[in-house]
Every structure is written in structure tokens, then in C-alpha cells.
Amino acid sequence: MPTPPNNEAELLDRARRLAGCALGRLARDLGRDTPENLRRHKGWIGELLEHALGASAGSLPEPDFPELGVELKTIPVTRRGLPRESTYVCTVPLEAHGETWQTSWVRRKLNRVLWFPVEAEPDTPLAERRLGTPLLWSPDAEQEDGLRADWEELMDMVCMGGLEAITAHHGSWLQIRPKAANARALTAAVGADGAPILTLPRGFYLRPAFTAEILRRHFALPGV
DNA sequence: AGCTGATCATAT
DNA sequence: ATATGATCAGCT
Numbered sequence: 001m002p003t004p005p006n007n008e009a010e011l012l013d014r015a016r017r018l019a020g021c022a023l024g025r026l027a028r029d030l031g032r033d034t035p036e037n038l039r040r041h042k043g044w045i046g047e048l049l050e051h052a053l054g055a056s057a058g059s060l061p062e063p064d065f066p067e068l069g070v071e072l073k074t075i076p077v078t079r080r081g082l083p084r085e086s087t088y089v090c091t092v093p094l095e096a097h098g099e100t101w102q103t104s105w106v107r108r109k110l111n112r113v114l115w116f117p118v119e120a121e122p123d124t125p126l127a128e129r130r131l132g133t134p135l136l137w138s139p140d141a142e143q144e145d146g147l148r149a150d151w152e153e154l155m156d157m158v159c160m161g162g163l164e165a166i167t168a169h170h171g172s173w174l175q176i177r178p179k180a181a182n183a184r185a186l187t188a189a190v191g192a193d194g195a196p197i198l199t200l201p202r203g204f205y206l207r208p209a210f211t212a213e214i215l216r217r218h219f220a221l222p223g224v
Numbered sequence: 225a226g227c228t229g230a231t232c233a234t235a236t
Numbered sequence: 237a238t239a240t241g242a243t244c245a246g247c248t
Contacts, residue, residue, distance in 0.1 A: 038232095038242085038243060038244090039232075039243080039244070040232060040233070041232080041233070041241095041242095041243095042231085042232055042233070042241070042242040042243045042244080043232085043233065043234080043240075043241025043242050043243090044233085044241080044242090045241085045242080046240085046241040046242065047233095047234085047240090047241060047242095050240095050241080058235070058236085058239095058240070060235095060236085060239075060240080061238090061239060061240080064240095073242095074241085074242080076242090076243080084243090085242080085243065085244095086227090086228095086242095087242090088240095088241080088242060088243095090239090091238075091239075120243095167228075167229085168227075168228045168229070169227095169228080175228090177228065177229065177230090178228090178229055178230060178231085179230095179242095180230075180231075181231070181232075181233090181237095182230075182231060182232090183229095183230065183231085185237075185238095186237090187237075187238080200229095200230090201237090201238080207227095208226090208227090
């Protein structure tokens with residue numbers, strides 16, 4: 001396991017050296033096996049990159065690089081560089097906290113992100129998929145305003161007992177969807193009448209249109 | 225074809 | 237159970 005990077009420049013330098021590398025070769029270099037597919041190994045690419053870059057937070061509720069305040073996110077992309085999936089951000093707090101956007105977990109996580117695009121053509125064997133060019137990002141004022149608006153609207157509903165009325169259709173850039181091992185995993189929340197209920201754990205996700213814009217601005221793909 | 229709701233693995 | 241890492245797969 002590499003030591004954690006000492007600063008952002010070192011992190012970005014390490015990341016850039018991995019651009020173009022096939023997942024199978026990176027795994028072999030790190031002494032890891034490459035699974036046939038991701039069906040039973042959904043977090044494999046993210047964990048591989050954590051290992052390769054010296055991330056240290058493990059499964060703690062911290063950014064991947066705590067000393068730098070940087071979160072690592074892999075992002076599956078088409079050959080045109082467009083995201084194939086939404087991006088998980090964090091769990092939704094379902095019991096009222098009096099939390100504000102400024103202190104929110106979403107904002108802390110998204111304040112500084114190292115995006116790592118990864119080829120994700122279903123026809124390409126996992127081992128042959130290549131890493132793209134990484135990008136160190138912070139939300140600009142417009143992006144943060146939009147995220148804050150979504151977060152406040154969604155969290156108002158959660159705190160007012162409207163959780164069960166929230167679907168993935170809510171939110172322009174940030175949405176709330178289930179985030180659970182399965183449909184039997186339940187957690188405490190506030191029900192419609194303000195009474196405690198048990199419900200499916202939820203997570204905040206960034207819509208693909210939002211991450212597409214992040215990638216587009218930096219790679220300026222012509223004709224896409 | 226894209227999106228929403230559901231699910232898989234691991235560590236603590 | 238809750239945190240981490242996400243993608244799967246059925247429905248519209």
C-alpha cells in the first residue's frame with residue numbers, strides 16, 4: 001500500500017500517471033485479482049484506485065484523503081466520455097439534525113473531488129478497460145447553488161415527515177434513492193405524521209447530467 | 225435507451 | 237446496522 005500523498009499536486013501527479021492504464025494491468029501490479037465482471041464486485045474499481053493512490057480512510061465516514069480533504073470518485077463512462085451511471089455521494093440523514101447546507105455531509109464530500117473516468121463499455125472485458133484522465137474539481141458558484149437548492153428542498157421533505165413521498169424524480173442535480181443491502185434492511189426515520197418509522201436507507205446521488213457537465217468542461221469533447 | 229428502485233461486497 | 241465502494245436490471 002503506497003503512503004498517502006502529501007499534497008494535492010502529488011495526488012494529481014500519481015493519478016495522471018495511471019491515465020491510459022488497463023484495469024487488469026493495474027490490478028496485477030498491485031497483486032490483486034481481476035474479477036470476470038462487476039456484478040458481484042461493484043466497488044472493485046473504486047477500491048483498486050484507492051489502493052493505487054494511497055487512500056487511507058477505509059470505510060470511515062471521511063474523505064478518501066483526510067489530510068487533503070479530497071474525495072476520490074471513479075466514474076464509468078461511455079467511449080464518448082459520458083457518464084453511464086449516477087454517482088453516489090453519501091447516506092441521507094433520516095432523523096432530524098438541524099443540519100444546514102454549510103455543515104452537510106454532501107457539501108463536505110463534494111467540496112473537493114478527484115474524478116477518475118473509467119471506460120465502461122459492457123462489451124469490453126473488465127481487465128481491458130482503461131483509466132481515463134483524472135480531474136481535480138470543486139463546485140463553482142452556480143454548481144454549488146444548484147446543489148444547495150436540491151439539498152434544502154429534499155432535506156425539508158425528510159425533516160417534515162415527507163421522506164416516503166420522495167422519489168428519484170425529485171432534485172435537479174442531486175437526487176435521493178435507496179442505498180441498502182436489500183429491501184429488508186431498515187433504518188429509523190420520521191413518518192408522515194411525525195411518528196418514528198422504519199424505512200429503507202437512502203442515499204444522495206448526483207445525476208449523470210451533472211457529472212457529464214463536469215467532464216465536458218474539462219475535456220471539451222467536440223461534437224458530443 | 226435512460227432512469228428509478230433494488231442490490232452486491234467488505235469493513236467496523 | 238451503518239459506513240465505505242458502486243452497478244444491476246426491470247420498467248417506462
